[in-house]
Amino acid sequence: MLWSAEMDTSAVLLTHAPAILPAADNLFTELRETAAHSDEQGVHFLLWDGQQTVRLVRLAGTPAGTPLAALVPLDADGFDRIEAIDRLLRALQARPVPSDRRLTRQQKRRHRHMLQAVDGRMNGATYRAIAGAIFGDDRVAAEHWKTSTLRVTTSALVKDGMAMIAGGYRTLLRHRRQP
Incomplete structure (x- = not known):
């Protein structure tokens, strides 16, 4: 595309x-x-x-x-x-070409998690099941779910993933600004 x-x-x-x-x-x-x-x-x-x-x-x-x-x-x-x-x-000129640095490694990982979270949510998965798939069931079970930081993170991943689907993905085409 x-x-x-x-x-x-x-x-x-x-x-x-x-x-x-x-x-x-x-x-x-x-x-x-x-x-x-x-x-x-x-x-x-x-x-x-x-x-x-x-x-x-x-x-x-x-x-x-x-x-x-x-x-x-x-x-x-x-x-x-x-x-x-x-x-x-x-x-x-056959010189080494630097890679396109629009996204950091951490940003790429978060975007991948956002897509996984949205995919799970759109297929009826609970936030707890999504967190287990992304962060591991053992890590999810180690914390009380109602006050878990993983619960907040998973909710944010779903919300941000939905925003990306609604058109926010276009920001990926822009380079990160350096001061």
Whole structure:
């Protein structure tokens, strides 16, 4: 699935290279628009360097086979776009590409638990059964359920998981802001 370029700030926006830039050194010839998808925004495709994927959008009106430039809007997402362009240039020049660091390991684990909790709840499981599946039955049995921190955590996982399903998942497409 490809997301709109407005939502996914890790997408590199490609447009015509200005005539004042030398076309001879432009790396556009390294791009292969495999498995491309076209819509009103342009042509969406992925660049895979063997380890990392970089999402690209050749904007509508930009012909294939011409020198390209990456577009960085001067907005709050500019640093996200610059990071994506850095990843693209590294991939095109066969340099190590850093992983996309939108989510920490802990955030990934919490999102997984949120999905497990919502799945259990939507299938009729009690909060106690959900907590047992996520945290282990022994750990759940070790605390009095009515005052258990696992009860509060499980409730929050279900609530936050439902919010993600209702559209909050789009926040996953944005990079974490660094001060």
